[in-house]
Amino acid sequence: MGKKVVKRKLRVDRLIMLIGVCVIMIAGVIQIFRMMLPAPKPIETEVMEYKPQEDRPIVVIDPGHGGYDGGTLSLDGTVVEKDVNMQIASKLKNILAYYGVEAILTRESDEVSWSSDNEEDLYARLDIANQNNALLLVSIHCNAAESDFENISGIEVYANPEQSESMRLAESINQHLSDTDLNVREMKDGSVYHIMVFNNDLPVALVETGFLTNSYDLAHLTSPYGQSDVALEVAHGILDYLGMTYE
Ligand SMILES: [Zn+2]
Secondary structure: OHHHHHHHHHHHHHHHHHHHHHHHHHHHHHHHHHHHOOOOOOOEEEEEEEEOHOOOHHHHEEEEEEEEOOOOOOOOOEEEEHHHHHHHHHHHHHHHHHOOEEEEEEOOOOEEEOOHHHHHHHHHHHHHHOOOOOOOOOEEEEEEEOOOOOOOOOEEEHHHHHHHHHHHHHHHHHHHHHHOOEOOOOOOOHHHHOHHOOOOOOOEEEEEEEEOOOOOHHHHOOOOHHHHHHHHHHHHHHHHHHHOOOO
């Protein structure tokens, strides 16, 4: 082994050592930086903020008909009113919950807790509102025409003109419904119909959300978009009536 070979080997050894030292130092510096950095944050999941339960106003939403009583039908008989009412009412309940209003439904499914007697049916729905000290009751329905199906369309809101709070509620809902994609017909006197016949202190409004016998209304009322469109404006009407702010 000559001197030159030994020198070169020494240089190579030094170089390897130097590289080794550098790698260890860099790794050390990276480790120190890592320790200085804050711990990674957990991914934040979106949490809907609800008002505390005791502060939330309670309203009752009534999905019309149900169980033994299907209500009206589309012209081809495939769409049953009770199902559409339920779908819109469920969306309405969720929208109201988002705005801090607790909505109790008179029925949660197609099953009803009352007998197939018409009068008892109505009283049972009112009882649910009264037992829960609800601030108001809104009944959700769909209409049907007997003839001239393509020309008869749109929303109708009913209330008893003898009950001023019911009228105020109905007018508020009626006004907002003009923001939907559906035509809004004139408000109707509901004093001789349905749930509004009974004289009580509870503000009651009934919304016929459109005609299942009209092809345009039917398409809207059976689409998730159309159901949300109607539910949102009914919710706005209720929130306005309650004097609550919303975005
Ligand atoms: Zn109905």
